Amino acid sequence: MREFDYIILGGGCAGLSLAYELEIHEKLKNKSLAIIEPREDYKKDKTWSFWKIIPHNFDDCVKKSWDNFSINIPGKTNYLECKDYPYQSIDSGLFYKKINNKLKDNKNVYFFKDINEIDKKNSFIFNSIPNIKKNHLNIWQHFCGVEIETQNNFFDKEIFNLMDFDCEQRESVHFFYTLPYSKNKALVETTWLSKMNDNSQKDYDNQIKSYIENNLKIKNYKITYKEEGAIPLFYPLIKNEKNMINIGTAGGMTRLSTGYTFLNIQEHSMYIRRNIENIVNSKNYEISKKYQFLDEIFLRVLDNHPEKMPDIFFKMFKTSPKTVIKFLSNKSNLLEDLSIIFKMPKWLFIKALFY
Numbered sequence: 196m197r198e199f200d201y202i203i204l205g206g207g208c209a210g211l212s213l214a215y216e217l218e219i220h221e222k223l224k225n226k227s228l229a230i231i232e233p234r235e236d237y238k239k240d241k242t243w244s245f246w247k248i249i250p251h252n253f254d255d256c257v258k259k260s261w262d263n264f265s266i267n268i269p270g271k272t273n274y275l276e277c278k279d280y281p282y283q284s285i286d287s288g289l290f291y292k293k294i295n296n297k298l299k300d301n302k303n304v305y306f307f308k309d310i311n312e313i314d315k316k317n318s319f320i321f322n323s324i325p326n327i328k329k330n331h332l333n334i335w336q337h338f339c340g341v342e343i344e345t346q347n348n349f350f351d352k353e354i355f356n357l358m359d360f361d362c363e364q365r366e367s368v369h370f371f372y373t374l375p376y377s378k379n380k381a382l383v384e385t386t387w388l389s390k391m392n393d394n395s396q397k398d399y400d401n402q403i404k405s406y407i408e409n410n411l412k413i414k415n416y417k418i419t420y421k422e423e424g425a426i427p428l429f430y431p432l433i434k435n436e437k438n439m440i441n442i443g444t445a446g447g448m449t450r451l452s453t454g455y456t457f458l459n460i461q462e463h464s465m466y467i468r469r470n471i472e473n474i475v476n477s478k479n480y481e482i483s484k485k486y487q488f489l490d491e492i493f494l495r496v497l498d499n500h501p502e503k504m505p506d507i508f509f510k511m512f513k514t515s516p517k518t519v520i521k522f523l524s525n526k527s528n529l530l531e532d533l534s535i536i537f538k539m540p541k542w543l544f545i546k547a548l549f550y
């Protein structure tokens with residue numbers, strides 16, 4: 196069986212982002228890479244959105260970018276600007292196509308469906324298959340989104356809605372998220388932050404239908420695409436092995452308070468590329484401990500008081516949007532952290548410290 200210098204386990208977002216980063220920086224000129232990916236073909240299966248706080252390789256896969264957003268709780272709406280860090284949505288179909296087109300020109304890059312097809316004992320492995328082990332909180336962000344096309348122009352395409360809490364909460368945290376791509380096309384997503392012990396919140400189709408027809412008051416529309424997912428808001432089990440680094444969700448790249456992962460994956464790929472020549476001895480890359488700690492407290496409050504969360508999110512965005520975006524994108528300084536912490540209900544957070 197053939198041996199390779201590098202193996203990427205899982206050719207999804209993290210695996211392909213890393214392969215692309217290595218390829219465009221000519222790190223695969225004299226090194227061989229095997230990507231293990233079971234899927235038969237690559238088609239659009241996700242929409243990755245984030246505030247663009249750092250440069251990345253995929254501006255040409257951006258479906259739409261916004262400079263304004265809103266957040267609402269029943270009876271109140273806050274309109275915010277994000278010109279400095281525009282919110283971008285990446286079409287995964289374009290992303291897969293761009294990377295696969297680039298990689299196919301390199302004769303050192305091979306795709307396999309199963310790890311057992313190759314000899315892995317002398318390779319360095321980048322693993323993106325998470326070992327999910329529930330933690331004490333076991334909170335997930337689970338969601339279902341549909342892209343709709345309306346008969347008449349309906350949406351203001353210049354402003355997206357990050358969170359609309361004006362919907363039933365069912366003793367959890369629930370909001371809708373709407374990304375208007377044009378005046379008559381949008382992604383509408385129902386999102387829950389909750390334990391996933393039962394399926395009682397998974398009547399997604401009914402929730403979305405009711406929101407579109409009763410809240411948005413759209414009657415004539417058709418669904419053109421659907422995506423569903425669940426992001427664990429706890430870190431997967433990471434075993435320290437000498438010749439292996441975990442990447443993507445498996446590598447703890449998800450920000451636990453938000454589920455945002457895409458840009459962290461890009462930063463991790465850049466870090467690996469910079470250190471690839473001495474990867475065996477390079478330091479583990481992780482989301483800073485400060486955010487790990489603050490997110491843990493945040494999730495404890497969410498677990499204890501889901502009913503308070505719409506208000507807490509709304510208040511958080513009362514700080515300057517630039518500050519909140521930096522905080523949610525792991526780029527805030529101490530002063531910025533404090534300005535957000537002071538907006539939070541102090542007693543709830545102090546209690547959560549001793550939970």
Ligand SMILES: Cc1cc2nc3c(=O)[nH]c(=O)nc-3n(C[C@H](O)[C@H](O)[C@H](O)COP(=O)(O)OP(=O)(O)OC[C@H]3O[C@@H](n4cnc5c(N)ncnc54)[C@H](O)[C@@H]3O)c2cc1C
Nearest residue numbers: 205206207208209231242243244423424443444455456457
């Ligand atoms: C529907 C959805 C929407 C999301 N939206 C956002 C967003 O808007 N913004 C954001 O920042 N994050 C978002 N996320 C979170 C995160 O960015 C994505 O989950 C991202 O795809 C994580 O990348 P990954 O490489 O870790 O996992 P994946 O992209 O899931 O890649 C893992 C790959 O491993 C393959 N695989 C599985 N089993 C094996 C095996 N045994 N051997 C080899 N390969 C295997 C899979 O086929 C897959 O291709 C979203 C997640 C989902 C599910």
